[in-house]
Amino acid sequence: MKIKAIPTLVLSLVAMPVIAIAFLTWRGSFETKELKNYGEVTPFKLTERSGKEVSLETLRGKVWVANFIFTSCTSQCPLIMMEAQKVSKALLFKDNFRMVSITIDPMTDSPERLTKYAIEWKADPFKWLFLTGTFGDIKALMHDGLKVPTEVEGVELMHSSKLVLVDHLSRIRGYYDAEDSRQMKKLLRDSKDLLKKAF
Structure with a gap:
């Protein structure tokens, strides 16, 4: 034996x-494969629904997801907000994560109007920011800062269904279509992965 x-x-x-x-x-x-680096977000300053100024420095050191809405929108915005809400809830207890909704209709969407809109979506005031500002500043953030197309067929500030993932070093790491459920699941996975690697 x-x-x-x-x-x-x-x-x-x-x-x-x-x-x-x-x-x-x-x-x-x-x-998860290493995410692409689409470049750094350029500096910006906008006004949050609370009336406080929010800049790139405010978000530095955080993983954040940007999306583009306007409060009178009844087409894409409800879907974008619903998907953003899912991600925000899933990462609610992650101190280093922020959801950032940026209006593309600053003439209408004052901080007060954004506050009402945020309450309707049960957005956490500390973890989910709603930003407004001048038309020029918002266009610059979309086009130059987040590298999202802003013009098409004469429309100066085009609505986008894309959500943009930014890491703690202010680098753009991905674009995700709110109308694609698979991309939304990937956004959540990628956000968790960035948080895990950074913190």
């Missing part, structure tokens, strides 16, 4: 590293 046991033990010792390597390779294929 002892003579037969020795080859078996040797085979087991040889096989274990092979199995371990195969397992790690298999597991690695399912891990």
Whole structure:
């Protein structure tokens, strides 16, 4: 019995590293791939629904997701807000995460109007920011800062269904379409991954 046991033990010792390597390779294929870097967000200053100024420095050190809405919108905005709400709720207890909704109709969407809109969506006032400002500042943030198309067929400030993921170093790491459920799931996964790696 002892003579037969020795080859078996040797085979087991040889096989274990092979199995371990195969397992790690298999597991690695399912891990999140390194996200692209689309460049840094350029500096900006806008007004939050609370009346406080919010700048790029305010959000530096945070992972955040930007989206574009206006309070009188009845087409894409409800879907965008619903998807943003899901992500915000899933990451509610992550201190270093912020959801950032930016109006593209600053003439109408005053801080007071945005406050009412935020309450309707049960947005946490500390974790979900609603920003307004001058038309020029918002366009600059969209086009230059977040690199989102702003003009099409004569429309100077185009609405976008894209949500933009920004990491703690203010680098743009992804664009996700609110109308695609698979992309929304990926947004949540990628947000969690950035939070895990940074903090």
